[in-house]
Amino acid sequence: MKNNIIVLVGLQWGDEGKGRMVDYLAQDADIVTRYQGGNNAGHTVVNEFGTFKLHLIPSGIFNPDVINILGPGMVIDIEALNEELAELDKSGIDIRNIRISDRATITFPYHRLEDNLEEDRLGKGAFGSTRRGIAYAYGERYMKKSIQLGELLYPEQLKERLTAIVGWKNLLLKEVYKSKELIDINEVLEWVKVHGDKIKHLICDTTKLLESAASGNKKILFEAQLGSLRDIYFGIYPYTTSSCTLASYAPAGGGLFNKKIDKVIGVMKSFSTCVGSGPFVTEMNEAEAHDLRETAYEFGASTGRPRRIGYFDAVATRYGAMVQGTDEIAITKVDSLSGQKTLKICTDYNIDGKLTKEFPLTPALEKAKPVYIEMEGWQEDISKCRKFFELPDAAQKYINKIEELIGYKIKYISVGPERESLILK
Ligand code: GDP
Ligand code: MG
Numbered sequence: 001m002k003n004n005i006i007v008l009v010g011l012q013w014g015d016e017g018k019g020r021m022v023d024y025l026a027q028d029a030d031i032v033t034r035y036q037g038g039n040n041a042g043h044t045v046v047n048e049f050g051t052f053k054l055h056l057i058p059s060g061i062f063n064p065d066v067i068n069i070l071g072p073g074m075v076i077d078i079e080a081l082n083e084e085l086a087e088l089d090k091s092g093i094d095i096r097n098i099r100i101s102d103r104a105t106i107t108f109p110y111h112r113l114e115d116n117l118e119e120d121r122l123g124k125g126a127f128g129s130t131r132r133g134i135a136y137a138y139g140e141r142y143m144k145k146s147i148q149l150g151e152l153l154y155p156e157q158l159k160e161r162l163t164a165i166v167g168w169k170n171l172l173l174k175e176v177y178k179s180k181e182l183i184d185i186n187e188v189l190e191w192v193k194v195h196g197d198k199i200k201h202l203i204c205d206t207t208k209l210l211e212s213a214a215s216g217n218k219k220i221l222f223e224a225q226l227g228s229l230r231d232i233y234f235g236i237y238p239y240t241t242s243s244c245t246l247a248s249y250a251p252a253g254g255g256l257f258n259k260k261i262d263k264v265i266g267v268m269k270s271f272s273t274c275v276g277s278g279p280f281v282t283e284m285n286e287a288e289a290h291d292l293r294e295t296a297y298e299f300g301a302s303t304g305r306p307r308r309i310g311y312f313d314a315v316a317t318r319y320g321a322m323v324q325g326t327d328e329i330a331i332t333k334v335d336s337l338s339g340q341k342t343l344k345i346c347t348d349y350n351i352d353g354k355l356t357k358e359f360p361l362t363p364a365l366e367k368a369k370p371v372y373i374e375m376e377g378w379q380e381d382i383s384k385c386r387k388f389f390e391l392p393d394a395a396q397k398y399i400n401k402i403e404e405l406i407g408y409k410i411k412y413i414s415v416g417p418e419r420e421s422l423i424l425k
Pocket of ligand 2 (some may be wrong): 014015016041042043044301
């Protein structure tokens, strides 16, 4: 089978270790394309160049021959993008091979402002948004009140459209939120100029680039942000993100149409973590969560927020793998479980006294209680293992059990954050 077009996705709530896997797989790619999300992403990459947190830039950036595309399905805060570019440049990373789709959506400072106003208004009922304006940027794309990156190249028309948008927005701020802070169109235009001028040369029709690469049999890797359970349609709505995180969306959000996906690689963590609000069935109590959070260093890569920690949830992950159309799985952070006496795996949900393996809609999910099996833990440090048989018996059994419960093949076992800390099963 040809493996030219690969999509790398998350099977759970995000932060599964996608950045780490993309960095590894990109060694064998010609193009890496992010196809959804914005700078709410936090993809951590640890390699020979250091430790990096990527937010907008694809995790293929550390391979100097790889072209890294910010695809049309993304929402891009051009100020944040310039900061990220400057930081990488300062670290000596070659940032020349970046291209930005002219069809991607700009996230403006007023989107951040709205995100903050609404989360504050919701108070206790807030979504736990990263407050980066992502939902507002996507929402307005659908309301046809947003600006595409390529419009930066047409300043006259841009000014006209922005003026109309800002007029509408000020009405909302003044009348709905009673905000004292209104948007000054001149400030917006100035922001666009300052941050747009620095990246203008990177904007192009990225579909042309992808189509021609694909017809030349080049290797294209699509990189997702977040995971299945945060997908806008198939996730735990409304505690989702505002875009489609699924592999089947990669061709549209990335902009490649005349070649089929050859392989979907799903990344899952060997336990559960999530950031933000929403039902989280296998959540540990804080005493248990605390230790694993510290050993596994589970703090948001984008926000620094402590992540919620849970046992491995086979019901949620099996569903997560199903909606991705997963071909192969990478399981990460198995090393972080060393030292646990026992390990629990959730095999079923108990909803109103009935057991089920089906992942339900959010209102039912909120009532679900986990049913666990318990497995033996292991004490050994496994971060130096590079073969499956080198793993302690208990670790092999844990991985095999998970594979059996979710029903998808595990191909990669990650035992450390570094590029090469990987076992091929
Ligand atoms: P992403 O958003 O899916 O790219 O994942 P994040 O980067 O937000 O979170 C994953 C975290 O786990 C990062 O800090 C990675 O460096 C780290 N990580 C990934 N794989 C492993 C692993 O196998 N072992 C350990 N110890 N850390 C890992
Ligand atoms: Mg992350």
